[in-house]
Amino acid sequence: MSAEGKDGQVADGDAASDADSLDLVRPPSPVNQPGTGVFSVLWGRPYSNQLWTYRFPVDQDEVTRLDRVHQAIRSAGLTFGPVDVLLDNPQRWPRLLDVGCGSGMWLTEVAVQFPRVDCVGIDFLEQQHVNAPRNVTFMQVNVPRGMGVLAAGSFDVVHIRQMIYAIPDYAGMLAQAYRVLRPGGILLIHEPNLLCYSAWQEYTPEQLGPALVQWSLAFRHGLSQRGVDMNVFNRMEQLAAAAGFTMTHPPHFHYHPLAPGNDNSEAQNETECTRALVAASRITIVEGGEYTHDTFSVLEGEVHAELDGHGAGGARARGLYSPWGFWWVRKE
Numbered sequence: 052m053s054a055e056g057k058d059g060q061v062a063d064g065d066a067a068s069d070a071d072s073l074d075l076v077r078p079p080s081p082v083n084q085p086g087t088g089v090f091s092v093l094w095g096r097p098y099s100n101q102l103w104t105y106r107f108p109v110d111q112d113e114v115t116r117l118d119r120v121h122q123a124i125r126s127a128g129l130t131f132g133p134v135d136v137l138l139d140n141p142q143r144w145p146r147l148l149d150v151g152c153g154s155g156m157w158l159t160e161v162a163v164q165f166p167r168v169d170c171v172g173i174d175f176l177e178q179q180h181v182n183a184p185r186n187v188t189f190m191q192v193n194v195p196r197g198m199g200v201l202a203a204g205s206f207d208v209v210h211i212r213q214m215i216y217a218i219p220d221y222a223g224m225l226a227q228a229y230r231v232l233r234p235g236g237i238l239l240i241h242e243p244n245l246l247c248y249s250a251w252q253e254y255t256p257e258q259l260g261p262a263l264v265q266w267s268l269a270f271r272h273g274l275s276q277r278g279v280d281m282n283v284f285n286r287m288e289q290l291a292a293a294a295g296f297t298m299t300h301p302p303h304f305h306y307h308p309l310a311p312g313n314d315n316s317e318a319q320n321e322t323e324c325t326r327a328l329v330a331a332s333r334i335t336i337v338e339g340g341e342y343t344h345d346t347f348s349v350l351e352g353e354v355h356a357e358l359d360g361h362g363a364g365g366a367r368a369r370g371l372y373s374p375w376g377f378w379w380v381r382k383e
């Protein structure tokens with residue numbers, strides 16, 4: 052078991068024991084049958100037995116899903132705020148941290164753009180691409196407690212993306228981001244809220260895509276059973292302020308279609324993102340207790356029909372959008 056010392060530093064950072072002490076929230080569902088090895092195969096896909104909150108598969112399809120999401124949302128910008136000014140600093144070798152870097156696509160693009168920046172990606176799961184540039188380092192760290200191994204004040208920029216549904220202690224993660232940043236450093240936060248909105252005022256989301264709406268509510272329910280608070284999205288400014296950050300600029304909100312109508316490659320990628328997220332959410336939802344594998348499969352089939360334009364909401368599922376927020380805040 053790790054012992055926490057001064058400044059939140061963890062003296063003995065064993066990842067597996069951190070996992071034991073961190074992921075305490077276990078749903079009361081009768082379908083919960085944790086495996087005994089490092090991975091269990093559930094519904095044909097491998098899942099880590101060491102991360103309890105984040106019940107997403109660890110396989111090539113999941114890496115592809117993460118890369119697709121990256122491709123879909125990068126139009127909102129790779130970074131936000133005056134990050135370039137910090138990273139272009141010729142006086143020294145700036146450092147950047149990506150918390151929960153996933154496949155490492157975001158980090159790799161930043162590393163290519165800023166070859167003089169030391170880019171560190173931390174994640175509990177080993178699913179990073181092997182062809183990252185030389186200025187990228189990947190470390191296995193259990194967030195937020197394991198971040199104690201990173202020195203205080205040692206990064207110019209910290210990036211957090213899509214961690215809202217992975218980390219129950221979001222405030223603790225922001226506190227660690229604050230600790231590892233230098234004064235003047237910037238934290239970037241880029242999160243989805245996983246709710247469905249209607250682009251057309253005369254229709255409710257339920258009329259446009261009933262299965263997609265039902266799925267998003269089931270996913271949020273499954274996440275809440277694991278201690279995740281999706282309301283973090285609406286409280287981001289307060290949470291950042293509580294961690295010590297100053298926010299001088301409003302966030303940038305952008306909206307992504309869940310079932311885009313066009314047949315171009317961008318739209319196909321967005322549709323594939325939705326399809327893959329629904330598939331990846333299976334265990335979270337089934338273990339949440341409201342669905343069995345069979346009823347989830349029915350729901351998934353209905354979602355596919357909506358994505359193909361044949362669902363109960365007809366082609367109108369194309370009017371469903373989901374918001375993302377991009378915040379940048381500073382450590383004074």
Ligand SMILES: C[S@@+](CC[C@H](N)C(=O)[O-])C[C@H]1O[C@@H](n2cnc3c(N)ncnc32)[C@H](O)[C@@H]1O
Nearest residue numbers: 105151152153174175176192193194212213217
């Ligand atoms: C939805 S993915 C986001 C990946 C990446 N930030 C992106 O936007 O493409 C969430 C990531 O958090 C990682 N993760 C989940 N729980 C974690 C924990 N306790 N410590 C470290 N990483 C964790 C997962 O392995 C996964 O790579």
